[in-house]
Amino acid sequence: xxxxxxxxxxxxxxxxxxxxxxxxxxxxxxxxxxxxxxxxxxxxxxxxxxxxxxxxxxxxxxxxxxxxxxxxxxxxxxxxxxxxxxxxxxxxxxxxxxxxxxxxxxxxxxxxxxxxxxxxxxxxx
Amino acid sequence: xxxxxxxxxxxxxxxxxxxxxxxxxxxxxxxxxxxxxxxxxxxxxxxxxxxxxxxxxxxxxxxxxxxxxxxxxxxxxxxxxxxxxxxxxxxxxxxxxxxxxxxxxxxxxxxxxxxxxxxxxxxxxxxxxx
Numbered sequence: 196x197x198x199x200x201x202x203x204x205x206x207x208x209x210x211x212x213x214x215x216x217x218x219x220x221x222x223x224x225x226x227x228x229x230x231x232x233x234x235x236x237x238x239x240x241x242x243x244x245x246x247x248x249x250x251x252x253x254x255x256x257x258x259x260x261x262x263x264x265x266x267x268x269x270x271x272x273x274x275x276x277x278x279x280x281x282x283x284x285x286x287x288x289x290x291x292x293x294x295x296x297x298x299x300x301x302x303x304x305x306x307x308x309x310x311x312x313x314x315x316x317x318x319x320x
Numbered sequence: 321x322x323x324x325x326x327x328x329x330x331x332x333x334x335x336x337x338x339x340x341x342x343x344x345x346x347x348x349x350x351x352x353x354x355x356x357x358x359x360x361x362x363x364x365x366x367x368x369x370x371x372x373x374x375x376x377x378x379x380x381x382x383x384x385x386x387x388x389x390x391x392x393x394x395x396x397x398x399x400x401x402x403x404x405x406x407x408x409x410x411x412x413x414x415x416x417x418x419x420x421x422x423x424x425x426x427x428x429x430x431x432x433x434x435x436x437x438x439x440x441x442x443x444x445x446x447x448x449x450x
Contacts, residue, residue: 205440219328219450222361222401229432235440316439318326319447320361 204236204277207314210245214263220248223320224266231273238277239270240310241299246284249295267297281307323347324355324442326435328449330362331380332373337366340448341383348391355442356394357384358435359427361449364402367395367427388426396438399429 208227212219224239231237241249253264270276282301285291292299302310311317325344329336340357347354359366371381387393402408406422409429413421423429439445 206436217450219361225400226360226432226435230436233433233436235436316436316445318435318439318445319449320328 201313202315203310203313204238205315206230206235206237207240207310207317208237209240209242209317209319210248211243212320213244214248214253215258215260216244218260219320220245221261221263221266223318224263226318226320227275228266228269228273231275237273237275238279238310238314239275240279240281240302240307242281242284242307246280246288246290249278249280249297249299250290251294251296253296264296270297279310321444322353322355322442324438324445325357326439326445326447326449327357327359327363327366328361328447330365331368331371332377333362334450336448336450337363337380338378341378341380341387343446343448344387344393348387354387354391354393356396356438357387358438359395359397360401360432360435362405363449364397364405364407367397367402367407367423369422369424385426395427396430396434397423397427398432398435400432402429 208223210220210223214220227237248263255262278297278299280299280301282303325340327340331337344354366380373379384395388395408421409423410421
């Protein structure tokens, strides 16, 4: 048995979908913002295609969707500063932290595994 | 144990809604408590009052309503996700100048703060989605 570290926060929001394929990412971020607005301590974990939301210089563009870049820029205002990224997923997309619009904490697989245990509630989008 | 359900999948287009309803029944059959079902993302379409599936398929709205009638399970629908998708109760229909309404009690339109409270207030929040 490995020791479980103490709680990092109230809520872990896991984001696994890209910004334009569906509205899951945006609606997941909305849940995170509302929780933070109600004073909850929120962490975000970007996995898989969800990592692509963090890529720099995203436009609203002609797709008829608002995208999520503007929402991500507001995270700091909501005191959401724990942005976690799956390191394997990041490398799999050919990206490095310097390609991302916000400072993130890159996690290896063992650090990933512990995240659900150190938050009281996990919401997966 | 106190359970709650977050449903993100739309009715009839994915397995999520069927599984969520079956899970809800199993939770109650085992003597656990179901603190609430929160409908979000495409899951809000499970609250469509006018849903009329063929008779040889499970009627999802009747299924959810039955949970509420028999066990008092709250059926909470995210208002922002619902309005975008044309789902609104009488009050919202009036407010938005629409004829007719598509959501009625026991489904209640509510905010995402309720989802967070529901999740933090139960032992297990189980998500059904894509």
